[in-house]
Amino acid sequence: MIARKNWLNKTLFSAAVFAVALAPSAGAAPKAVAIKQMVQITQDATAEAMVVTSKYIITYANIVGQSADIKIRAIDFTGAQIWEKTIDSGWDEVATAITVDAQGSIWLAGNSAAAQSAETTTAVTGALNPDSIAIESTTALRPDMKIIALWQLSSTGDLLAQVNSTTLQPALVDAISANATGTSVLLARDSGQSLVSVKAGSFSKELTLGTAKSKFKTALRGSDGSTYLFGSSSETLGGKKLAGKVDGILLKVSKTGTIISVVRSSAPKAIRDWQSATTSLFLTGVVKSGNTIETAVTKFTSAFAPTWTARFASTGLSLASPGASGSVFAIFEPTSLLKGISGFKVSKGQSVVLQFDSKGVISGAFTSAQLNAPIAAGYSNDGGMIVLTATGVILRGAVR
Structure with missing residues (x-):
């Protein structure tokens, strides 16, 4: 009996040692990711916004001649120009948002009005890419620019269609998102923002999105015709009250134009703002609490439930972009060393691109x-990953 007990103890001890040998160490640090250098493709100081297709x-750029016109360029991934087209109907036309749909059509949105004299300056703004939203600098809009214009171009730059809608008050287009169900257009006025849907050449009635205390940065159109909106709010929206100084907000609007879901951040005394998003609902934004400023990156489900999240000390501005095989990218300017990243030194004004796999691990x-x-x-x-800077530099990285 004693011999059998000793044999059993030895067997269990050997099995335990074998299991420990196989199991990964809980305290083992993950392998550091080496920073890689991006390559400049070209520079176009006139470029105001950018989208990336499978090939181009x-x-x-908004340009001024006899009238205000819109110049669109396509370059390949070496920087060589493929085509250049100009939208010039003889009217003043200004673009403030751009996107591309799954079929390869290019969509521009902005404003138009009868041309004024050549010495009159037409105000323009920066633009937003719904899958990777640009950070815009907003200026005043001419009071007669009451026509909201939507242009559809082919992958070769040919104008396929133009749809116009006249509003009672001028409104800037902050963002657009297009798919087979139609186009979602986010409008902005001093009084606040509104959402319209364009389908079969017809504009829907505007849906008011709170007051100027709410500011959405991103619009993403769902496959069912609904629209996801992300940004910030310091007022009650959809019955959900303010939790911090300014809350990050996620909002869903049905295809019939009804707000059906509102989720707010819950950090007390904090300022939060979702600034950029991808169609897979990967969001980047800023968190300000006291003297601490961080970039938050979070992957959400379609029900707005977070699946993973991370934060990094930063200057606060960020962009999001989709990647390959379920990966995503976050672009921001860090203000401290990045844990797990080797070869990177913090440099004022210099941003970094981090790639996350589907589980939120930096890859x-x-x-x-x-x-x-x-x-x-x-x-x-x-x-690969393409980034446009405010000075028109176009950089390339993460090439497969």
Whole structure:
């Protein structure tokens, strides 16, 4: 009996040692990710926004001649120009948002009005890419620019359609998102924002989104015709009251134009703002609490439930972009060393691109001395991660 007990103890001890040998160490640090340098493709100081298709990088610029016109360019991933087109109907036309749909059509949205004299200045603004929203600088809009215009172009830059809608008061287009169900257009006035849906050439009635105390940065159109909106709010919306100084807010509007879901951040005394998002509901934004400023990155489900999240000390501005195989990218300017990233030194004004896998683990890191003030980002399997800066520098990284 004693011999059997000793044999059993030895067997259990050997099995335990074997199991420990196989199991990963709980205290083992993950392998550091080495920073990689991005490569400058080209520079176009006139570029105001950008989208990335499977083959090309598309930018636009508002230009002034006999009338205000819109110049659209397509370049390949080496920087060579493929085509350049100009929207010029003889009217003054200004674009403030751009996106691309799954079929490859390019969508521009903005304003138009009868042309004024050449010496009259037409105000323009920066633009937003719904899958990777640009950070815009807003200026005043001409009071007669009451026509909201939507232009659809082919992948080769040919104008396929233009849809107009006249509003009682001028409104800037802050963002657009297009798919097979139609187009969602986010409008902004001094009094606040509103949402319209465009389908079969017809504009829906505007849905008011609170007052000027709410500011949405991103609009994403769902496959069922609904619209997801992300931004910030310091007022009650959809029956949900303010929790902090300013809350980050996630809002869903049905295809019939009804608010059906509102989720707010719950950090007391904090300022939060969701600034950018991808169609997979990966969001980046800012968290300000006291003297601490961080970039928050969070992956949400379609029910607005977070699946993973991370924070990084930063200057506060950020962009999001989709990647390959369920990965996503966050672009921001860090203000302290990044844990788990080797070879990166904090440099004022220089941003970094972090790639996360589907579980939220950092799988790549990219930077460049030219990566200053990024305003738009996008991804292509052929081109990799593409970033446009405020000075028109276009950088490339994460090439497969």
